[in-house]
Amino acid sequence: MYSFDKDLWHVRARPTGSQDDTKEENRSESPTSAVGAESPRELPNELSAPYEVPQFPIEQIEKKLLIQRQLNVKAAECGQSARSLAGDAVLEEAAKLRATDDDFDVVLPHFQRVAISGEDTSGVPLEDLQQASSYLVQALEIRKRYMDISQQSFCSITARFLRSMDSEAAANHKPSVSVQKHIADHMVHPPFKANKDPWEGPTPSAKDYTIKADDGVFNLYRQTEAGEERVPYEYVKLPQFIQDKNTMCTMIADGPLKSFCYRRLSYLSSKFQLHVLLNELRELASQKAVPHRDFYNIRKVDTHIHAASCMNQKHLLRFIKKTLKKHADEVVTLHKGSPMTLKAVFQSMNLSTYDLTVDMLDVHADRNTFHRFDKFNAKYNPIGESRLREVFLKTDNHMNGKYFARIIKEVASDLEESKYQNAELRLSIYGKSPGEWAKLAKWAIHYDVHSDNVRWLIQIPRLYDIFKSNKIMNNFQEFLSNIFLPLFEVTRDPNSNIELHKFLTHVVGFDSVDDESKPENPMLEADVREPRAWADDENPPYAYYLYYMYANITVLNHFRKEQGLNTFVLRPHCGEAGPVQHLVCGFMLAENISHGLLLRKVPVLQYLYYLSQISIAMSPLSNNSLFLNYHRNPLPEFLARGLCVTLSTDDPLQFHFTKEPLMEEYSIAAQVWKLSSCDMCELARNSVLMSGFPHEMKQYWLGPNYTKEGVAGNDITRTNVPDIRISFRYETLLDELTNMFKFRHNPQQNGVRPPTPPTPDMKVVSLKRPSLV
Ligand SMILES: [Zn+2]
Numbered sequence: 001m002y003s004f005d006k007d008l009w010h011v012r013a014r015p016t017g018s019q020d021d022t023k024e025e026n027r028s029e030s031p032t033s034a035v036g037a038e039s040p041r042e043l044p045n046e047l048s049a050p051y052e053v054p055q056f057p058i059e060q061i062e063k064k065l066l067i068q069r070q071l072n073v074k075a076a077e078c079g080q081s082a083r084s085l086a087g088d089a090v091l092e093e094a095a096k097l098r099a100t101d102d103d104f105d106v107v108l109p110h111f112q113r114v115a116i117s118g119e120d121t122s123g124v125p126l127e128d129l130q131q132a133s134s135y136l137v138q139a140l141e142i143r144k145r146y147m148d149i150s151q152q153s154f155c156s157i158t159a160r161f162l163r164s165m166d167s168e169a170a171a172n173h174k175p176s177v178s179v180q181k182h183i184a185d186h187m188v189h190p191p192f193k194a195n196k197d198p199w200e201g202p203t204p205s206a207k208d209y210t211i212k213a214d215d216g217v218f219n220l221y222r223q224t225e226a227g228e229e230r231v232p233y234e235y236v237k238l239p240q241f242i243q244d245k246n247t248m249c250t251m252i253a254d255g256p257l258k259s260f261c262y263r264r265l266s267y268l269s270s271k272f273q274l275h276v277l278l279n280e281l282r283e284l285a286s287q288k289a290v291p292h293r294d295f296y297n298i299r300k301v302d303t304h305i306h307a308a309s310c311m312n313q314k315h316l317l318r319f320i321k322k323t324l325k326k327h328a329d330e331v332v333t334l335h336k337g338s339p340m341t342l343k344a345v346f347q348s349m350n351l352s353t354y355d356l357t358v359d360m361l362d363v364h365a366d367r368n369t370f371h372r373f374d375k376f377n378a379k380y381n382p383i384g385e386s387r388l389r390e391v392f393l394k395t396d397n398h399m400n401g402k403y404f405a406r407i408i409k410e411v412a413s414d415l416e417e418s419k420y421q422n423a424e425l426r427l428s429i430y431g432k433s434p435g436e437w438a439k440l441a442k443w444a445i446h447y448d449v450h451s452d453n454v455r456w457l458i459q460i461p462r463l464y465d466i467f468k469s470n471k472i473m474n475n476f477q478e479f480l481s482n483i484f485l486p487l488f489e490v491t492r493d494p495n496s497n498i499e500l501h502k503f504l505t506h507v508v509g510f511d512s513v514d515d516e517s518k519p520e521n522p523m524l525e526a527d528v529r530e531p532r533a534w535a536d537d538e539n540p541p542y543a544y545y546l547y548y549m550y551a552n553i554t555v556l557n558h559f560r561k562e563q564g565l566n567t568f569v570l571r572p573h574c575g576e577a578g579p580v581q582h583l584v585c586g587f588m589l590a591e592n593i594s595h596g597l598l599l600r601k602v603p604v605l606q607y608l609y610y611l612s613q614i615s616i617a618m619s620p621l622s623n624n625s626l627f628l629n630y631h632r633n634p635l636p637e638f639l640a641r642g643l644c645v646t647l648s649t650d651d652p653l654q655f656h657f658t659k660e661p662l663m664e665e666y667s668i669a670a671q672v673w674k675l676s677s678c679d680m681c682e683l684a685r686n687s688v689l690m691s692g693f694p695h696e697m698k699q700y701w702l703g704p705n706y707t708k709e710g711v712a713g714n715d716i717t718r719t720n721v722p723d724i725r726i727s728f729r730y731e732t733l734l735d736e737l738t739n740m741f742k743f744r745h746n747p748q749q750n751g752v753r754p755p756t757p758p759t760p761d762m763k764v765v766s767l768k769r770p771s772l773v
Contacts, residue, residue: 109723112278132260133744150554152591155613199502204563206493216531217551233558261607268641286722299701300684301691304594304617307425309653365625365654373515395443405447412451426459437486441503462514465539476534508692509569516578550589600634615690622650636673646687681720
């Protein structure tokens with residue numbers, strides 16, 4: 001252990017700006033200088049400069065000075081040759097491939113780069129490499145198409161490589177003209193807007209469109225002289241989706257492609273280990289050099305958390321006791337048609353405030369919930385009573401969700417107090433009746449439930465089979481209509497339900513939730529029934545639910561964009577358990593996903609998720625209680641390989657103990673997996689990138705140029721992520737993409753193994769549910 005007492009040093013107040021100067025010096029250091037040109041006197045940590053706070057432990061500094069001296073002698077002898085040729089190549093390649101619109105001055109940070117030299121660097125026969133590359137490019141093209149059509153985002157680096165193959169697209173591409181903004185233009189905190197109505201926004205005028213569902217997807221029609229005409233909003237039709245999904249499923253089962261991707265992923269892991277080995281101290285030093293910023297005061301977003309369980313158990317208990325004391329005589333529910341006060345509810349359970357404990361509340365997941373989603377679901381009912389859930393944790397009850405609004409506001413004010421933590425809470429729309437949206441919006445507006453630290457996602461449980469068997473609806477189309485028709489109507493005429501219109505401006509996307517391990521046929525047949533004809537008790541498979549959510553969101557986004565309104569993303573629970581085909585749907589349809597645990601079993605998909613940098617909100621504590629023991633969680637591996645992963649809490653009510661569940665999640669991950677401060681800050685930065693918070697807010701949080709590629713997009717004074725780490729990730733991704741696109745087989749050439757269509761055998765394989773260990 002190393003301890004350091006600052007008082008022993010006479011810390012001199014440095015003139016303003018000197019910190020920046022030092023940083024600038026470090027940054028602009030030429031690649032050769034660190035090995036040789038720099039004299040030991042200029043080391044920022046030198047002991048003879050007693051006024052500097054050292055960044056490294058003293059014994060390391062002494063060692064470093066010694067090595068530095070030895071290296072100086074060597075470097076003088078070898079001159080330029082000290083640089084490895086491979087290192088040069090990487091730098092040149094990186095410079096060449098940097099986007100043309102990013103050509104303002106960016107100084108690449110100096111660090112020890114790991115590069116593989118030689119002709120064939122993939123370790124597989126050239127033929128396999130070519131074949132694998134053309135499959136992967138094909139898969140990336142599929143995702144790009146689906147994202148573009150639905151107005152969701154696609155990794156800009158990968159997009160550039162895809163464009164480079166298509167000369168027409170490359171010619172038509174207009175680089176976004178953006179001037180580099182400097183820190184002076186952007187304070188770290190968004191300007192405070194006092195007395196601003198949070199629900200205020202543009203209210204576009206009504207459109208004269210008719211809304212009609214065509215095979216489960218809502219479309220807009222306008223009257224022309226020639227008759228009714230469909231507004232040409234593009235979306236992917238079901239047969240096309242099934243065909244693309246089958247292509248993808250064939251791909252993930254392809255043997256040679258599997259081994260290729262597995263090798264690349266292993267290479268990425270090893271490369272990261274080497275990077276950390278060689279650069280850990282540099283990364284740490286550059287973090288220490290940033291004034292004021294540390295892990296506690298960088299922005300983090302909890303990108304996967306359910307509103308009904310966003311408070312911890314102690315908070316809920318305190319809230320129930322408080323309410324029971326202050327509002328005992330409030331009528332909270334109806335029992336067999338007669339009103340029932342809160343006091344009466346508790347009397348009916350033989351309970352008083354004194355009796356209540358966290359143990360009695362019994363909402364925490366424990367070892368009995370492992371692989372038992374049913375038992376876990378029951379934990380949402382405090383004291384096992386669904387009535388208490390209804391009174392305290394629902395938006396739609398006898399009091400129109402008054403208590404729920406109150407407790408959510410308490411959680412939101414805790415977030416505001418912590419200042420740097422934000423959450424994207426999921427509220428439910430069940431699709432049971434068309435009035436749900438209006439009620440939910442009324443709840444939010446009437447009780448004024450909003451916060452600058454909170455955005456909403458709408459979760460849609462896959463419960464059609466329950467509604468159908470309870471005779472609430474006749475077919476799947478009714479389920480879809482209940483969910484989407486009100487959204488199309490309010491977009492067509494915001495004044496038709498101004499509350500819903502306002503509420504939607506705070507909604508960032510949709511989530512699809514339920515137990516993924518329920519048995520189902522994960523393959524969609526080409527002759528699958530359309531929603532109107534889906535009239536039996538059987539629940540449609542995951543892919544069917546997701547496709548119809550995606551297709552309707554696509555058309556809705558086109559329409560909302562035309563009206564100048566915000567658009568939505570799809571961020572489903574995906575790959576927590578069940579068939580791996582769910583992850584194929586996620587890859588094709590969703591901008592980002594929650595969980596993604598099963599990617600560990602599918603190297604092809606894992607590599608594709610890496611190449612397209614799909615964000616994954618992982619919740620290892622939740623997994624630990626439900627599906628996968630903590631020490632087997634793939635998060636550290638995914639992070640090492642460079643997948644865009646982040647930490648989220650899922651259900652603090654069930655899994656966490658402290659007042660700051662997100663910090664608890666980070667803390668446990670850091671302890672168990674020995675994550676460095678740099679890793680933690682990278683996870684936090686990913687969470688902001690993935691979130692649906694507005695672009696301007698992200699500019700304040702991550703830096704004004706955060707959308708730019710590589711180091712240009714990083715602002716360490718806000719993210720606390722060293723440029724070295726960002727550069728390593730960027731150059732590694734460029735390397736992978738370059739390799740792949742270089743060797744991509746031209747499909748017109750002879751000798752390509754044609755993609756095998758799905759055989760009946762494969763369907764049998766895919767029907768088998770993977771083990772849930
Ligand atoms: Zn969840």
